[in-house]
Each structure stands twice: as structure tokens, then as C-alpha cells.
Amino acid sequence: MPTKTFLNLPEKKRAQIEAAAIHEFAQKGLRGASVNALVETSGIAKGSYYQYFSGMQDVLKHILSIARQKKLALANDLRSSNGRDMFAYLRWLFQVEILFELREPELSTIEHYAFLESLNSSAEADENAPLIGGPSFFNEFLAQGILADDVATWVDTKLAAHLLGAVYHLIARQLIVRLGDTAEALRTGKSDIREDPLAQSLLDNLMDLLEAGLAREPAIRKDFYSK
Amino acid sequence: MPTKTFLNLPEKKRAQIEAAAIHEFAQKGLRGASVNALVETSGIAKGSYYQYFSGMQDVLKHILSIARQKKLALANDLRSSNGRDMFAYLRWLFQVEILFELREPELSTIEHYAFLESLNSSAEADENAPLIGGPSFFNEFLAQGILADDVATWVDTKLAAHLLGAVYHLIARQLIVRLGDTAEALRTGKSDIREDPLAQSLLDNLMDLLEAGLAREPAIRKDFYSK
Amino acid sequence: MPTKTFLNLPEKKRAQIEAAAIHEFAQKGLRGASVNALVETSGIAKGSYYQYFSGMQDVLKHILSIARQKKLALANDLRSSNGRDMFAYLRWLFQVEILFELREPELSTIEHYAFLESLNSSAEADENAPLIGGPSFFNEFLAQGILADDVATWVDTKLAAHLLGAVYHLIARQLIVRLGDTAEALRTGKSDIREDPLAQSLLDNLMDLLEAGLAREPAIRKDFYSK
Amino acid sequence: MPTKTFLNLPEKKRAQIEAAAIHEFAQKGLRGASVNALVETSGIAKGSYYQYFSGMQDVLKHILSIARQKKLALANDLRSSNGRDMFAYLRWLFQVEILFELREPELSTIEHYAFLESLNSSAEADENAPLIGGPSFFNEFLAQGILADDVATWVDTKLAAHLLGAVYHLIARQLIVRLGDTAEALRTGKSDIREDPLAQSLLDNLMDLLEAGLAREPAIRKDFYSK
DNA sequence: TATGAATGAGCTTTCATTCAT
DNA sequence: CATGAATGAAAGCTCATTCAT
Numbered sequence: 001m002p003t004k005t006f007l008n009l010p011e012k013k014r015a016q017i018e019a020a021a022i023h024e025f026a027q028k029g030l031r032g033a034s035v036n037a038l039v040e041t042s043g044i045a046k047g048s049y050y051q052y053f054s055g056m057q058d059v060l061k062h063i064l065s066i067a068r069q070k071k072l073a074l075a076n077d078l079r080s081s082n083g084r085d086m087f088a089y090l091r092w093l094f095q096v097e098i099l100f101e102l103r104e105p106e107l108s109t110i111e112h113y114a115f116l117e118s119l120n121s122s123a124e125a126d127e128n129a130p131l132i133g134g135p136s137f138f139n140e141f142l143a144q145g146i147l148a149d150d151v152a153t154w155v156d157t158k159l160a161a162h163l164l165g166a167v168y169h170l171i172a173r174q175l176i177v178r179l180g181d182t183a184e185a186l187r188t189g190k191s192d193i194r195e196d197p198l199a200q201s202l203l204d205n206l207m208d209l210l211e212a213g214l215a216r217e218p219a220i221r222k223d224f225y226s227k
Numbered sequence: 228m229p230t231k232t233f234l235n236l237p238e239k240k241r242a243q244i245e246a247a248a249i250h251e252f253a254q255k256g257l258r259g260a261s262v263n264a265l266v267e268t269s270g271i272a273k274g275s276y277y278q279y280f281s282g283m284q285d286v287l288k289h290i291l292s293i294a295r296q297k298k299l300a301l302a303n304d305l306r307s308s309n310g311r312d313m314f315a316y317l318r319w320l321f322q323v324e325i326l327f328e329l330r331e332p333e334l335s336t337i338e339h340y341a342f343l344e345s346l347n348s349s350a351e352a353d354e355n356a357p358l359i360g361g362p363s364f365f366n367e368f369l370a371q372g373i374l375a376d377d378v379a380t381w382v383d384t385k386l387a388a389h390l391l392g393a394v395y396h397l398i399a400r401q402l403i404v405r406l407g408d409t410a411e412a413l414r415t416g417k418s419d420i421r422e423d424p425l426a427q428s429l430l431d432n433l434m435d436l437l438e439a440g441l442a443r444e445p446a447i448r449k450d451f452y453s454k
Numbered sequence: 455m456p457t458k459t460f461l462n463l464p465e466k467k468r469a470q471i472e473a474a475a476i477h478e479f480a481q482k483g484l485r486g487a488s489v490n491a492l493v494e495t496s497g498i499a500k501g502s503y504y505q506y507f508s509g510m511q512d513v514l515k516h517i518l519s520i521a522r523q524k525k526l527a528l529a530n531d532l533r534s535s536n537g538r539d540m541f542a543y544l545r546w547l548f549q550v551e552i553l554f555e556l557r558e559p560e561l562s563t564i565e566h567y568a569f570l571e572s573l574n575s576s577a578e579a580d581e582n583a584p585l586i587g588g589p590s591f592f593n594e595f596l597a598q599g600i601l602a603d604d605v606a607t608w609v610d611t612k613l614a615a616h617l618l619g620a621v622y623h624l625i626a627r628q629l630i631v632r633l634g635d636t637a638e639a640l641r642t643g644k645s646d647i648r649e650d651p652l653a654q655s656l657l658d659n660l661m662d663l664l665e666a667g668l669a670r671e672p673a674i675r676k677d678f679y680s681k
Numbered sequence: 682m683p684t685k686t687f688l689n690l691p692e693k694k695r696a697q698i699e700a701a702a703i704h705e706f707a708q709k710g711l712r713g714a715s716v717n718a719l720v721e722t723s724g725i726a727k728g729s730y731y732q733y734f735s736g737m738q739d740v741l742k743h744i745l746s747i748a749r750q751k752k753l754a755l756a757n758d759l760r761s762s763n764g765r766d767m768f769a770y771l772r773w774l775f776q777v778e779i780l781f782e783l784r785e786p787e788l789s790t791i792e793h794y795a796f797l798e799s800l801n802s803s804a805e806a807d808e809n810a811p812l813i814g815g816p817s818f819f820n821e822f823l824a825q826g827i828l829a830d831d832v833a834t835w836v837d838t839k840l841a842a843h844l845l846g847a848v849y850h851l852i853a854r855q856l857i858v859r860l861g862d863t864a865e866a867l868r869t870g871k872s873d874i875r876e877d878p879l880a881q882s883l884l885d886n887l888m889d890l891l892e893a894g895l896a897r898e899p900a901i902r903k904d905f906y907s908k
Numbered sequence: 909t910a911t912g913a914a915t916g917a918g919c920t921t922t923c924a925t926t927c928a929t
Numbered sequence: 930c931a932t933g934a935a936t937g938a939a940a941g942c943t944c945a946t947t948c949a950t
Contacts, residue, residue: 031258155435158401165397205382277942574793613886613890728909
């Protein structure tokens with residue numbers, strides 16, 4: 001919660017400070033970010049900093065809220081009006097995640113850090129945790145999935161939610177690596193992630209993994225590990 | 228690689244320092260751990276510290292190697308001689324992970340941190356990365372699984388490996404939370420994780436999720452997300 | 455290049471810090487000077503120090519520039535408007551050097567140190583090297599001297615320049631020792647170095663040595679070294 | 682004065698320690714040399730060091746005595762039995778200096794450092810000061826020169842001694858630079874410094890400078906410095 | 909005599925925060 | 930409100946020296 005003073009700042013100056021903060025956090029991590037460096041790169045006076053924020057934790061909160069806003073905007077752009085089942089929705093989530101990582105790599109990195117921190121911090125609700133993909137998000141998501149008959153009833157939702165969360169947060173970068181040159185086209189908007197063939201095939205595979213598991217038709221089990 | 232001086236230290240003193248280091252890393256993270264604090268809590272002189280290690284990075288390497296040793300020992304204790312298919316092997320991996328988390332929570336936390344760091348550090352082989360669950364481990368694992376006909380051929384192994392890695396590293400704590408009081412029994416060895424009913428049911432569910440996916444018999448897709 | 459912060463400091467405080475730095479360098483040498491000691495004797499906080507300078511090297515540069523300024527001012531005071539030949543000019547240089555050593559003994563010591571360091575550092579232009587008496591100064595000086603027919607054409611200018619440099623930098627203290635009580639009178643300005651008889655006789659002798667050599671009329675060479 | 686223990690050390694071990702010390706002093710200067718580094722590179726135990734020497738100052742003294750010995754030996758090799766006048770003797774001194782610099786560059790550097798330190802240390806007799814070229818050496822030298830009628834009687838011997846000392850200590854490196862490729866031949870002994878034409882011409886020039894001064898036949902003085 | 913582990917003072921540097929202007 | 934100078938605690942690391950074995 002930055003000061004009112006900060007929020008009333010001329011747009012340009014505020015953006016400048018935010019950009020510096022984003023860069024600082026992305027580069028040095030949530031804990032490594034330093035006031036001195038931020039003040040230096042943002043060009044504001046040291047005293048001003050303490051009139052805008054109560055500390056780096058405060059800056060972080062603000063940056064994370066910006067991240068959420070931008071991701072939300074991106075999600076809205078991408079949303080098609082078609083009805084979808086749960087897995088189509090999940091696929092959409094991944095698409096958003098990939099685009100966000102491509103277009104706002106620093107913010108994505110910061111969100112990433114925040115997610116990891118939230119894993120370590122004790123069970124207490126971490127207000128830094130992301131809304132989408134946060135602890136309770138996939139719980140509800142799967143509960144609805146069961147209601148809608150998209151998810152088998154035997155599935156332990158809490159367990160599966162945790163699993164989904166892990167995958168959701170850690171898979172985007174891997175997907176981008178696999179996209180190769182296509183990534184650039186997606187980033188600039190030249191190519192639509194909903195139609196790009198490579199992106200589709202990768203997501204198909206991922207979704208099948210989640211939907212159908214590793215072994216849809218398990219062969220007769222053999223001796224696997226022998227040593 | 229700690230100094231020979233350190234390795235020749237009387238067992239008791241060495242253990243004391245290692246314990247302090249483990250505590251420090253677990254509490255403050257890989258980057259937050261400080262020489263000063265370690266020196267203070269371990270009771271050695273600052274000068275001595277630098278006769279043992281070249282820096283905190285050096286200490287970390289040592290601690291990680293301890294973690295690997297202990298996990299390996301634990302794995303050996305747990306190994307049954309039965310032949311197993313790939314999923315049985317995977318289940319065993321999770322069992323080891325759970326026990327390790329229970330018995331060496333601080334070391335487990337540190338390994339956890341190291342895994343997360345390895346995700347952020349560039350693709351170059353990170354020597355801090357764990358052997359089991361590391362970048363290439365599940366790749367090979369799945370490749371063998373396909374050969375053994377345990378894994379469907381359509382599976383993109385690199386993608387699935389990343390997915391498995393994410394799940395493997397992030398799920399143990401969740402499982403323990405779900406184990407409730409049983410956790411204590413497993414930790415002390417009163418109960419065998421291979422036979423405990425609650426542990427078995429949780430792992431069954433997890434393995435089914437991985438093996439069979441979220442929706443073994445996917446219903447006809449409905450409109451899921453509507454808002 | 456000290457910080458703007460330092461340069462904007464109230465005159466008194468700045469002078470105080472500079473004096474402490476000069477004392478420190480003169481006493482402990484260019485390498486032995488320590489931040490801690492400077493901070494202690496100058497009475498500023500350690501943190502402040504790093505807001506003024508980037509390190510001791512930075513302080514040194516500043517002190518050397520002060521030395522150059524003061525010496526220049528002194529030279530201007532001493533300059534007579536008379537036209538002079540090269541040796542008269544050289545004599546003037548020595549006079550300046552003597553007065554500088556008398557009036558700013560610590561600064562002179564520091565310049566001295568800097569000259570010696572510049573001898574050891576590789577041929578690359580050392581920015582700490584003094585302007586007057588520096589590597590290239592006497593080279594040009596002698597070149598002009600030859601043009602003006604003040605210096606014999608057979609003289610190897612590079613060699614002679616090195617020789618002059620050595621003498622120039624190392625002779626002042628010896629001269630002062632020889633001046634005895636007169637030194638004090640010169641220092642306070644009671645006596646004018648351009649007119650003081652003792653100073654003149656010493657400089658005459660020195661100039662003759664340089665101008666005419668050790669043996670203007672070398673006797674027939676005898677067996678000198680016999681042992 | 683190293684311990685008797687040190688002097689009784691097996692030749693090989695002692696030489697090894699001395700070599701390490703020489704390297705250390707030459708590289709880091711008389712003050713910068715550190716016990717730790719010496720112990721490390723010499724391969725002796727830290728405790729042993731304190732059984733051989735009372736401190737780095739002690740090591741330095743020993744090294745300087747080695748330097749004197751080696752220079753003396755070199756001088757003896759070079760000495761021709763011919764009678765010489767004072768300037769021939771001086772020329773011989775420079776030849777020794779050049780060869781010493783060429784053959785024992787590290788020892789020469791250390792002697793160089795010691796000379797410079799001796800200039801700064803107060804008038805008290807510095808036992809580190811070199812014998813040849815030291816404070817009193819050239820005094821006597823010139824006194825004898827006057828007796829032998831090699832030096833003009835008007836010369837202030839103390840002043841000239843200082844001057845000679847400065848030149849003697851600071852000129853060798855410059856001469857070597859000027860020798861270019863010839864230096865290597867002199868170092869290895871392929872060429873004799875007493876006969877090598879380039880060396881002779883350089884020394885001729887230097888000796889003439891000292892003997893005859895800069896301006897043997899000074900032209901009528903003109904306006905030299907005008908600005 | 910030889911060893912090398914132990915030590916704490918000391919070094920340079922960075923840090924978040926306060927406060928007078 | 931804005932500024933940036935001031936600050937001292939704390940960081941990582943090196944050092945010469947001691948001393949028990």
C-alpha cells in the first residue's frame with residue numbers, strides 16, 4: 001500500500017519509479033532488492049522514497065498488484081466468448097501464462113518469485129500470493145470440475161490442486177523454450193497463440209498429460225527398476 | 228568443497244558447525260544466509276570459518292552433499308527387492324521424498340531452495356541441482372518408461388519431465404499436511420510408509436493422477452467457465 | 455573525483471576531511487592509508503565517507519589535485535617576470551620545489567610517493583603522476599633546451615630527462631637539510647628564496663653540477679679504484 | 682636476523698623459502714607482503730615461519746642481505762684488473778647495476794623499494810639501506826674523487842652524493858629499456874656488457890652527462906622560458 | 909622442531925533509515 | 930512535499946600471531 005502521495009504522482013514519474021522497482025526485483029530477487037539501488041536507478045531522492053513507501057515490502061506489494069492487473073488485462077484480450085469445458089479453461093490459463101511471460105518477463109519473474117516464497121512461508125494466508133494459481137484457486141477450480149463432471153470423482157481435489165499449481169507456475173518457461181522462434185512472433189502479436197500450430201501442439205500435449213495422464217492404456221507392468 | 232582442515236575436525240565439532248549451517252540456510256534461504264550469523268550460532272571464530280570454507284557458496288555445496296547422502300541412505304533403507312514397473316518406482320521416489328521431508332525437514336527445505344534456484348539459473352548445468360529430480364533425471368526416466376511401454380508414446384517426454392519435476396519437488400509438503408498425525412508415526416519409524424493405510428491411499432491417488440490423468444473417462448465437455 | 459556531495463560540503467568540514475586525508479597518506483603511504491583511520495581522525499561517519507568518495511584511490515586523486523593547485527599557486531607567487539634561459543628556469547623549478555616541501559611537507563611527501571609509484575607502475579600513463587617532473591615533462595624540456603642551444607647536442611635527451619626527473623624529485627629534502635635554520639625563515643616567508651645567500655649558494659652548486667658536470671676540467675685520470 | 686634454526690635448514694628447503702619471500706616482496710612491495718601469502722607459496726607451516734623469523738621485517742633483512750651478496754658476486758665477476766679513474770669506477774658501478782637488474786629482477790626491485798623507503802624514513806641510519814649507493818657511500822666516493830683530482834673542488838660533495846644516489850638507483854631500468862633486444866643477450870651472458878657497443882654508447886652518454894654536465898660549452902644564455 | 913588449527917581485531921564496503929532544510 | 934546529507938550497524942573477508950600437539 002504505497003502512500004497517497006505516491007499514487008497522486010504525475011503519471012510519468014510514477015511509471016518511472018515502478019519500472020525501476022520491477023527491474024530491481026526481477027534482477028535481484030524479492031529479498032536481494034535494495035533501497036539504495038532502487039533510489040539510484042529510479043532517480044528519486046532517498047527521502048522521497050520513504051514518503052512513497054514504508055519499505056521494500058511495500059514496493060513489492062505494489063508491483064505484484066501491477067502484475068495482476070496486467071495479467072488480467074492480457075487475459076481479457078485473449079478471452080474468446082465461446083463456452084468452454086474445464087480443460088479448455090485450463091488451456092486458456094496456460095495461454096495467458098505464456099503470453100505474460102513473453103510480454104512481461106520481469107513481472108512474470110517477480111510473480112514467480114512470489115509464488116515460491118508463498119510455498120515456503122507458513123500456512124498463514126500470504127497476501128503476496130497470486131490470485132490465479134494461488135493456494136485456494138485450483139481447489140475451487142477442481143471442485144467445480146467435479147460438479148461439472150469434467151473431473152473424475154475419485155480425484156483428491158486438494159492434492160490435485162497442489163499438483164496443478166505446481167505445474168501452472170513452473171511450466172511456462174519450459175513451454176517458451178520449446179516454442180523457439182515462434183515465441184517472438186507470439187510476443188509481438190504477429191501470431192495468435194490460440195491458432196499458432198506449434199503452440200497448439202504443445203498445449204495439446206500438456207493438456208492431454210493432465211487430462212489423460214501419463215499412461216492412458218497402461219501396458220502390462222514389467223520389471224522396471226532393476227539394479 | 229570445504230577445506231581438509233574442516234574435514235579433519237573432530238566429529239562433534241564438525242557436526243555442530245554443519246547443524247548450524249543447515250539451520251541458517253533453512254531459515255534464511257540460500258542467499259539470505261550470512262557468515263556472521265553462522266559464526267555466531269556455531270560458536271566458531273570468524274577466522275576459523277574462513278579456514279574451513281571459502282565462502283557461503285562453499286558451505287552450501289557441502290550441505291547439499293550431506294542432503295544427498297542422507298536421502299540416499301534413506302532410499303536404501305526403504306528399497307524393497309521386488310521388481311517394479313515405472314509407476315511403482317515413482318511411488319517409491321515419493322515415499323523417499325516424504326520420509327526425507329519428515330526426518331530432515333531443514334535439509335529438505337534447503338534442497339527445495341536449490342531446486343528452485345536451479346529453475347531460475349540459466350540452462351547451464353547447475354551443480355547445486357539435485358541428482359534425483361534434477362533437470363535431466365525425469366527425462367531419462369520417461370524415455371525408459373516409453374521403452375518399457377509404461378508411458379504412452381504420444382507423450383512429449385521433455386514436457387512431461389518438467390511436469391514431473393515440478394510435482395516431485397513441490398508435493399511432499401502437501402502430502403505431509405494431509406497425513407496429519409500419521410506423519411509423526413512415519414517420522415519416528417513406528418509406522419512403515421509402505422504399509423500405512425493413509426499414506427497408501429494418498430499415494431494411490433497421486434499416482435492415479437499421474438498415471439491416469441484427471442479425467443479417465445472424460446464426460447462430454449460442457450460449458451464450464453461462464454462469467 | 456570526489457562526489458558532488460563532498461564538493462558542496464561546508465568549507466570548514468571539507469578542509470577538515472582533506473587535512474585528515476593528507477595526514478593519513480603522508481604518514482602511512484599511498485597503500486598503507488586506511489579508510490578506518492581516516493574516518494576516525496576526520497570525525498565523519500563511515501557511511502559518510504562512502505558518500506564522499508568511492509574509495510581511498512579516489513581520495514588520493516583529490517589530494518594530489520590539491521597538491522598540484524597549491525604548488526602551482528606557489529610557483530606563480532615566485533615567478534619573476536625576467537626572461538630566463540633554461541637553467542634559470544630549472545633553478546626556479548628547484549626553488550618552487552624547496553618552498554613546497556617547506557610549506558606543505560605532507561603534500562610534498564604524498565607527491566613524492568606518487569612519483570615513486572609511477573616509476574614502478576608500467577609505462578602506461580599514470581594519471582597520478584605529477585605534471586611537473588612527470589615522465590614526459592623533462593623530455594620536452596630538454597628538447598627545447600637543445601633547440602635553444604642551452605644543451606649540448608650530443609646529450610641523449612631521454613636519458614638526461616630521466617636523470618633530471620630523479621634529481622628533481624629526490625633532491626629537495628637534502629637541500630632543506632643543508633639549509634639548516636635558514637629553512638624556517640624561508641618557510642615563513644621572512645626570507646626570500648631568490649635572494650637568501652645560503653639558498654643561492656646551494657642552488658648555484660646544484661645548477662653547476664647539472665650544467666657543468668662533476669669534472670669541468672678533469673685532471674689527468676689516475677688509478678682510482680685499487681683494492 | 683633469521684633464527685639459527687632457519688640457517689641450519691637443508692639447503693633446498695631454505696632456498697625454496699627464500700625464493701618465495703623474494704617473489705612476495707617483489708610483487709607486493711615491502712609493506713604489502715603478507716605472512717599468509719608467504720607461508721602459502723613457500724609451503725612451510727605457519728608455525729615454522731615463526732620459528733625461522735620474528736616477522737616480515739626480519740625476512741626482509743635476510744632477503745636484502747642475499748641481494749647484497751649476489752650483487753657483490755656479480756661485481757666480482759665483472760671486475761677487470763685494470764686501474765681506473767673515478768669515472769671508470771662509476772661506469773663499472775652502473776654496469777653492475779644493469780646486469781643485476783637483468784639477472785635478478787626481483788631482488789633488484791626489492792633493493793629499489795628499500796632505497797625508496799630509506800629516503801622517507803627519518804635520518805636515523807636505516808640498516809635496510811643498501812651499502813653501495815646508500816647514503817654515505819657516494820659521500821666517501823666523491824671525497825676520494827676530489828682527493829684524486831677527478832672531481833672539481835668546488836663541488837659540494839654531500840649534494841653531489843645525493844644526486845649520484847638518486848641517479849644510480851633510478852636509472853638502471855631506463856637504461857634497460859633503451860637496450861632493447863640487447864638486454865636479453867647481456868642477461869644470458871652471450872654479450873659482455875663491457876664490450877657491447879650499444880651498452881657502451883649509452884653508458885658513454887650517461888657518464889658524459891655526469892662528468893661534463895648538460896652544457897659543456899654553454900651558449901650565450903637566451904630567453905628560455907617565456908609565457 | 910615442526911605443525912597447522914584457532915583466534916579476534918581489523919579491513920573495506922553496503923545497507924535501511926532518519927532528519928534538518 | 931521534496932530533498933539528500935548523515936549515520937552506525939552489519940556485511941564479507943584478511944591478517945599476524947599464539948599455542949597445544
